[in-house]
Amino acid sequence: MEIANKLNQTRIANESTTKQKACSIVYAIIAGVILGLAAKIVDSPDFNPIFTNIGDRFGIWIFVAALLSVFSYSPKLAAVKIFVFFGSMLTVYYVYTTFVLHFFPEKEIIFWSICAAVSPVCAYIMWYARGNGLFSIIVSALPITALLLEGFELRNAYLPVHTHYYLIPWLMGIYLIMIVVLLLTIPKHKKRVLVILPISIILSFIMIYFNVFARLFPSMKSILQSVI
Numbered sequence: 001m002e003i004a005n006k007l008n009q010t011r012i013a014n015e016s017t018t019k020q021k022a023c024s025i026v027y028a029i030i031a032g033v034i035l036g037l038a039a040k041i042v043d044s045p046d047f048n049p050i051f052t053n054i055g056d057r058f059g060i061w062i063f064v065a066a067l068l069s070v071f072s073y074s075p076k077l078a079a080v081k082i083f084v085f086f087g088s089m090l091t092v093y094y095v096y097t098t099f100v101l102h103f104f105p106e107k108e109i110i111f112w113s114i115c116a117a118v119s120p121v122c123a124y125i126m127w128y129a130r131g132n133g134l135f136s137i138i139v140s141a142l143p144i145t146a147l148l149l150e151g152f153e154l155r156n157a158y159l160p161v162h163t164h165y166y167l168i169p170w171l172m173g174i175y176l177i178m179i180v181v182l183l184l185t186i187p188k189h190k191k192r193v194l195v196i197l198p199i200s201i202i203l204s205f206i207m208i209y210f211n212v213f214a215r216l217f218p219s220m221k222s223i224l225q226s227v228i
Helices: 002-010 018-042 049-055 058-070 075-100 106-130 134-156 167-185 190-209 212-216 220-227
Strands: none
Touching (some): 002 134, 018 049, 018 058, 049 058, 075 106, 167 190
16 A cells, blocks of 8 residues: 555556547557567568567567557556557567468567566556656666667677678667657656666666676577577
8 A cells, every 4th residue: 555655646547438448458459460560571581671670679669668658547557558569469470470481489489478478567667657756767767778778789789790780870870769759758857857867877887787687587698599
């Protein structure tokens, strides 16, 4: 109860009708279907590799999920929307892969299914980013930190001898655009950008320096290499 009261002080859920909630969920499903199909289509040698590289990484999905979450009527609705969004997206993506391309990537399906399973919790928390207080500032910094981390790791995406080495500055530019968009849209008070950005940079430096992801998830690197 005490935690709930503190969260209510951070941000209060907006009043919404059943119809508005249902439409919001349906829109999330439609967005998931469209983006899942688009991600599968661009994952082809016939398309510019920049689209494939964006769709195959975490950044774009963190970006979309953050926006869907914060602009929901309530934290519970944000959790539902993100779950159906990733559920519909992954279903379309892997149904296409399995039945059209006749390929069943078991490890990748398990990995992304786990990500989809925990996404509602992340969405519930992320909803409070557009609120008041220190908690909202810290939550606002989390997706930006993730984008900074993955953007920094792009320097190791290709070696100079690789054909697509030229993509690195383009991809970094896209990550920068996503970061700017989140900084301009998520904080309710724009002056908070002056606090959120330094926190994000500090957190990303700490995580890079201590190699946090590799220490917490030692097997993640090999899984990601098979995914992307």
